[in-house]
Amino acid sequence: MSKKxxxxxxxxxxxNVTTASLMRDVVIAMIPATLLGIYNCFxxxxxxxxxxxxxxxxxxxxxxxxxxxxxxxxxxPITIGDYSAVVTGLILALNMPTAMKYGDLWICVxxxxxxxxxxxxxxxxxxxxxxxPALAARCFLLISFAGKMxxxxxxxYDSVTSATPLGDLKANGLTEMLSHYNxxxxxxxxxxxxxxxxxxxxxxxxxxxxxxKKVINWRIPCTYIVVEAxxxxxxxxxxxxxxxxFTYMLVHICGGxxxxxxxxxxxxxxxxxxxxxxxxxxxxxxxxxxxLFRIFGGSAxxxxxxxxxxxxxxxxxxxFTLPVPFxxxxxxND
Numbered sequence: 001m002s003k004k005x006x007x008x009x010x011x012x013x014x015x016n017v018t019t020a021s022l023m024r025d026v027v028i029a030m031i032p033a034t035l036l037g038i039y040n041c042f043x044x045x046x047x048x049x050x051x052x053x054x055x056x057x058x059x060x061x062x063x064x065x066x067x068x069x070x071x072x073x074x075x076x077p078i079t080i081g082d083y084s085a086v087v088t089g090l091i092l093a094l095n096m097p098t099a100m101k102y103g104d105l106w107i108c109v110x111x112x113x114x115x116x117x118x119x120x121x122x123x124x125x126x127x128x129x130x131x132x133p134a135l136a137a138r139c140f141l142l143i144s145f146a147g148k149m150x151x152x153x154x155x156x157y158d159s160v161t162s163a164t165p166l167g168d169l170k171a172n173g174l175t176e177m178l179s180h181y182n183x184x185x186x187x188x189x190x191x192x193x194x195x196x197x198x199x200x201x202x203x204x205x206x207x208x209x210x211x212x213k214k215v216i217n218w219r220i221p222c223t224y225i226v227v228e229a230x231x232x233x234x235x236x237x238x239x240x241x242x243x244x245x246f247t248y249m250l251v252h253i254c255g256g257x258x259x260x261x262x263x264x265x266x267x268x269x270x271x272x273x274x275x276x277x278x279x280x281x282x283x284x285x286x287x288x289x290x291x292l293f294r295i296f297g298g299s300a301x302x303x304x305x306x307x308x309x310x311x312x313x314x315x316x317x318x319x320f321t322l323p324v325p326f327x328x329x330x331x332x333n334d
Contacts (some may be wrong), residue, residue, distance in 0.1 A: 008073045023083035024271075030090055030264065036202040037195035041098050044192075045154040048099045052195050055100060055108050056093040062112030063089035070121045083127050088115050091134035091265060094196020095257075095304070099154045107145055111137040120136035132271050133312040135304050142304075152192035165255035166300040170277060174248055176313045183247075186254035187204070196264075197257040207263040219279035220272060220286075221262035226285025229253055252294065261303035262286075266300050272310040278314075278321035285317075301319055 033058060042049030063085040071078050092111055100108075111153075114206025115137035123129045142149045152164055165186060168177040185191050208218045230251050236248030252258065266272060266286055271281050286306050293302025 009047060014265050019084065020081040022215055023087050026087050026091060026264070027083060027212065028213075029209045030094065032202035033094060033100070033196045033199060033260065034090070036189050036199035037058070037094060037098070040189050040191075040198050041091065042194065043190060044099065045196070047206070048154045050195065051105070052096075052098065053194065054102075054105055056090065056097045058095070058105060058108040058168075059093035059112050060086055060089035062109045063092070063116050066113045066116040067121065069115055076125075079126065082126065085116060088112075088134045090277065091132075091196075091212070092137055094260065095138040095194050097149060097151045098192055098195055099151045101151060104145075104148045104151070107141055111141045114140055127270055129270055130314075131204070131308055132265055135265055135308055135311075138304055139308055162227055164300065165251060169248075169251055169255065170294075170300040171284045174236075174244055175249070178247070181255075183250055183254065186251065194257065194260075197260045198236050200254045201260055203259045203263065207259070210263065210267075216263065216267040218277060219277070220266050222281040222285025223265055223280050223288040224262040224290075225253065226256060227284050228258060228291045229287075231291035232295075251329065252291070253275055256294075256301050257303040258290065261273050261290075261307055263304075266307050266310075271314060273314055273318050273321065275318055275321045275323065277323075278317045281317050281321060282310055282314065285313065 006141065027315040038049060038052045038056070041052035058214065064080050068080050068087040070079060071077075071080075091110055092115055093108070094316055096108065106127045115133035118127065118130060119136040120129045129214060138149075163171060165181050167178060169179055181191055189202060191198050205219070206215075232252035233245055233249040236245030238245075240248055262283075266283070273279050289306035290302045294300065299305075
């Protein structure tokens with residue numbers, strides 16, 4: 001007589017991975033970019049360096065405090081221990097300009113409160129928001145305080161240009177941009193921009209850590225970068241020709257927020273597709289939109305707007321990329 005099989009209640013698969021452990025890994029991965037970004041600010045001026053430290057502290061503290069006070073006031077369970085608010089605060093801080101004045105630091109508090117309360121908590125908290133809170137806050141601040149959010153060079157800093165590499169490229173062309181910056185500057189991070197986007201090396205170290213820990217996979221970031229790079233290359237070859245086309249592509253890859261956005265913002269679990277095909281489609285859409293915004297848009301950068309727009313498209317992408325369950329009959333048109 002065969003033994004009866006007793007099946008216990010689910011879950012049957014357990015893992016030591018928790019929301020808190022995932023978020024800690026993301027914070028750890030952003031440490032190199034944070035440190036290199038702060039160093040770059042100090043390289044320009046002491047005030048810019050001190051300001052960058054205050055930006056990081058204010059954004060992180062505001063996000064954590066806003067989440068705590070909202071949950072306390074609405075009598076919901078306190079969730080600040082999952083570190084998601086810290087991640088939001090740090091991403092927002094790294095999206096702030098490298099030379100923010102002391103008198104403008106209050107917008108960090110406004111941005112942090114907007115990210116947590118308006119974009120995250122009012123939609124139900126972690127897992128319910130339909131767009132990346134930090135990016136939504138950055139776009140809100142860019143629209144509301146464009147001048148304060150584009151302070152990339154300190155007033156007393158001796159520089160031949162006050163533009164970021166992409167801004168210089170868009171306004172003056174490749175030759176003029178290369179007279180102000182070289183590709184080594186773009187890779188190391190000794191350029192103006194937002195605090196966290198300047199050092200490609202630091203960002204790739206953090207990205208390698210996330211891939212090693214399996215916090216993210218390659219589909220979204222790699223597809224995103226490759227598609228944007230191919231479009232930039234084609235445009236560069238058509239308009240500039242020869243080796244300048246490849247240089248134009250490299251500036252697109254290294255001179256702005258593409259690497260930071262691809263590995264740290266586009267891969268957000270809540271606002272990106274869960275299906276493998278959906279992730280590829282999502283990454284491709286990001287690459288196309290970013291390239292179009294950068295080349296033909298009014299702004300030199302387009303990463304934030306591309307990610308926000310594609311966040312809205314995620315339900316539609318998942319609808320058309322869901323795998324067919326085994327045994328389900330596929331309807332065919334007559």
